[in-house]
Amino acid sequence: MTYCVGLLVREGLVMMADTRTNAGVDNISTYRKLRVVEAGPDRVITVCSAGSLSVTQNALSRLHAGILMPDSGEIETLARVPTIFRAAQVVGQALQTAKKAIDEVVKDDSIGTDATLLLGGARDGQRPRLFLIYGAGNFIECGPDTPYLQIGETKYGKPVLDRMIHFETPMAEAVKVGLISFSATMRSNLAVGLPIDLVTVRAGAPKIEMAHRIEPEDEYYAELNDRWSNALRAAAAAIPLPQYASEPDPALFLD
Amino acid sequence: MTYCVGLLVREGLVMMADTRTNAGVDNISTYRKLRVVEAGPDRVITVCSAGSLSVTQNALSRLHAGILMPDSGEIETLARVPTIFRAAQVVGQALQTAKKAIDEVVKDDSIGTDATLLLGGARDGQRPRLFLIYGAGNFIECGPDTPYLQIGETKYGKPVLDRMIHFETPMAEAVKVGLISFSATMRSNLAVGLPIDLVTVRAGAPKIEMAHRIEPEDEYYAELNDRWSNALRAAAAAIPLPQYASEPDPALFLD
Numbered sequence: 302m303t304y305c306v307g308l309l310v311r312e313g314l315v316m317m318a319d320t321r322t323n324a325g326v327d328n329i330s331t332y333r334k335l336r337v338v339e340a341g342p343d344r345v346i347t348v349c350s351a352g353s354l355s356v357t358q359n360a361l362s363r364l365h366a367g368i369l370m371p372d373s374g375e376i377e378t379l380a381r382v383p384t385i386f387r388a389a390q391v392v393g394q395a396l397q398t399a400k401k402a403i404d405e406v407v408k409d410d411s412i413g414t415d416a417t418l419l420l421g422g423a424r425d426g427q428r429p430r431l432f433l434i435y436g437a438g439n440f441i442e443c444g445p446d447t448p449y450l451q452i453g454e455t456k457y458g459k460p461v462l463d464r465m466i467h468f469e470t471p472m473a474e475a476v477k478v479g480l481i482s483f484s485a486t487m488r489s490n491l492a493v494g495l496p497i498d499l500v501t502v503r504a505g506a507p508k509i510e511m512a513h514r515i516e517p518e519d520e521y522y523a524e525l526n527d528r529w530s531n532a533l534r535a536a537a538a539a540i541p542l543p544q545y546a547s548e549p550d551p552a553l554f555l556d
Numbered sequence: 557m558t559y560c561v562g563l564l565v566r567e568g569l570v571m572m573a574d575t576r577t578n579a580g581v582d583n584i585s586t587y588r589k590l591r592v593v594e595a596g597p598d599r600v601i602t603v604c605s606a607g608s609l610s611v612t613q614n615a616l617s618r619l620h621a622g623i624l625m626p627d628s629g630e631i632e633t634l635a636r637v638p639t640i641f642r643a644a645q646v647v648g649q650a651l652q653t654a655k656k657a658i659d660e661v662v663k664d665d666s667i668g669t670d671a672t673l674l675l676g677g678a679r680d681g682q683r684p685r686l687f688l689i690y691g692a693g694n695f696i697e698c699g700p701d702t703p704y705l706q707i708g709e710t711k712y713g714k715p716v717l718d719r720m721i722h723f724e725t726p727m728a729e730a731v732k733v734g735l736i737s738f739s740a741t742m743r744s745n746l747a748v749g750l751p752i753d754l755v756t757v758r759a760g761a762p763k764i765e766m767a768h769r770i771e772p773e774d775e776y777y778a779e780l781n782d783r784w785s786n787a788l789r790a791a792a793a794a795i796p797l798p799q800y801a802s803e804p805d806p807a808l809f810l811d
Contacts, residue, residue: 338810456711460740473797485715512804532791542728549767
């Protein structure tokens with residue numbers, strides 16, 4: 302399993318991914334799922350991956366040689382794409398091609414080749430953008446109404462994002478809430494685990510502002526975990542107990 | 557979609573279910589999913605249902621006439637089962653029979669006939685018990701290590717249960733935490749909705765102690781919702797911001 306989140310707020314872009322992969326619960330490894338796939342003087346492009354590791358690794362490996370794009374008939378590379386939108390098209394084409402190639406040799410329905418990517422990046426003079434790319438190569442873009450996208454084990458960590466992330470949330474706050482979302486996910490799904498990789502890109506500066514790996518001994522993350530657990534318990538304790546009178550509706554009883 | 561929770565703490569049993577059903581987002585209705593399927597002087601048995609409504613309604617309708625049990629060769633009814641364990645076997649047999657009958661006529665894979673039930677109840681002189689029954693009729697029992705079971709849209713509301721429900725949690729507190737779990741679920745999935753049906757059974761007294769339907773205008777639930785939202789925001793705000801230095805690992809960059 303996997304959990305990756307991209308957050309796109311006014312101040313910039315945050316990309317986060319866990320590093321646990323598993324093929325069954327008896328085969329658990331650590332793999333990097335967050336990568337900077339292109340970094341030049343005028344651009345930075347990052348990708349988080351979820352799903353079949355053989356498909357996503359294959360897709361990313363194709364990027365260096367460039368991707369033959371059906372619409373232009375040319376081989377295009379991330380180093381030369383004019384926009385992050387075009388980068389999403391190129392990576393989508395790479396993912397689709399990788400998945401098709403692997404589907405052909407696998408041909409056994411019981412082997413899953415589903416894969417999804419988050420692509421986030423910026424070019425100079427353009428605002429940062431964030432996309433969720435599906436296995437078929439199509440994608441959706443993150444907008445200010447719901448300024449985040451998730452892939453992998455998305456549900457446990459979604460309520461906290463829904464309640465606390467807005468487009469005007471400062472970037473440091475977005476990192477913090479993102480980590481709370483990881484904390485909630487790891488509490489409930491063992492297949493998502495530390496370390497967490499994290500990069501930020503500030504709007505107006507198309508480069509990695511901060512890149513950090515949160516290891517199990519990370520003091521800030523441990524404190525965040527504890528504070529969040531304690532605050533949740535205190536919050537629940539502070540809510541008065543229900544005082545419902547018993548009012549059984551006849552429809553409660555099966556006829 | 558559906559969300560149902562059963563909580564089995566030392567003080568007793570709590571059963572909760574939402575009432576929203578949907579066949580696509582353009583066909584949403586209110587159906588009762590929590591029922592008292594048997595109530596006699598010495599017993600109470602409740603069921604929550606999730607999944608195919610045609611399967612679960614069919615299964616429950618079979619209970620009145622009694623179920624032919626393959627192991628005893630006899631027609632058995634919930635009014636006469638000696639234990640709640642036997643009740644789970646009878647209801648499991650009813651569910652399996654209903655699902656098989658409907659699978660035979662449907663025969664189209666695109667129509668889902670999956671269904672699950674929570675069965676919770678008590679007999680005099682016996683502790684309350686709680687089971688999760690699968691479509692094949694097999695089931696698992698709730699134990700004190702994880703004193704709750706969920707069916708339907710389980711993930712959004714699970715973290716709060718994992719953090720706050722223990723076997724020693726008082727029953728009123730369990731109702732409150734259960735409602736927080738519903739609040740988290742309804743915040744993130746529109747297909748789970750009010751009213752919420754709720755019944756409690758106190759250990760040592762095999763009857764409905766409290767039955768209540770929480771309607772949209774319920775003051776306590778609205779207050780719980782507000783307090784929980786505000787407390788989460790305050791809890792997140794109280795956590796210091798991360799101060800990570802940028803330490804990019806060379807492996808971050810795709811070669």
